[in-house]
Amino acid sequence: MPVKVQDVMKLLCSISEKRKMKAAVKHTLMGVLVTGAATFVGGLAFGPPGLAAGGAVGGLLGAWMARGQFKPVPQILMELPPAEQQKLFNEVAAIVRNLDWMDAVKLTTLVMGSQALQQQLVAMLVNFIINGLGAEIRYDD
Template sequence: MPVSVDDVMKLLCSISNKKGLEVVTKGQWRGVMHAGICAGIGGLLAGPPGIAVGGVLGGLMGAWMSKEKRRPASQVLKELSGAQQMKLFNKVKAIICNLDSMNNKQLTEWVLSSESLQQQLLHMLKDFFEKELKIPSAVQK
């Protein structure tokens, strides 16, 4: 039986977990929003000094909230839409030319036994995250 999109997604999840691939996201807009809201509330409660105090407290809270957040790449892969999964499947197909002639077991054994192939797939995943999903960075632990 040929390899399915789900099989490839499971394989990519397995490789990304094995290699410790994570995506780094930032919650920048939440931080800005909290700073503005706190400054506004401070202004309503205490006038001009309240704006200053609220702005400082909101800025500190915003900075804390906008720091980097790391998520396992496998979690991001599981949340992809069907169209995105198909794009990823086609990218894997371009790397593994004889994908159609393999079954899932053969593919898994072949990929897991080849460090070079795993690195190619990881590079393709990082590129996919940056270009297709607009996630600025994917890092290995």
């Protein structure tokens, strides 16, 4: 039976939607650039005290810019490039390879009926989001 990438993406969307998962790509590089630029300008303008003030202001500005950047995981999954979706698909296929299903609806029904499968898929998805995408996970209740 040919397994479709889109079926697996729909399954992961259902699981992450049920768990109310959101993720934010860490804006580490942007924060470093803003903090570094503010520190540099502060140091040039005011010497050693300016370094401290510029670092503090830059750090606050970098944190402010990154706040509120969480998006629902299903949205992130559907926006992944095909190569990333294929990586995710390969990991999911290894977990659900022994299930008998023909479409996304049947696959989702089988997985949602098994707490153990859901836990395996959530753990795999969290690992993929954190390590593969460099994102932070949040659960909204």
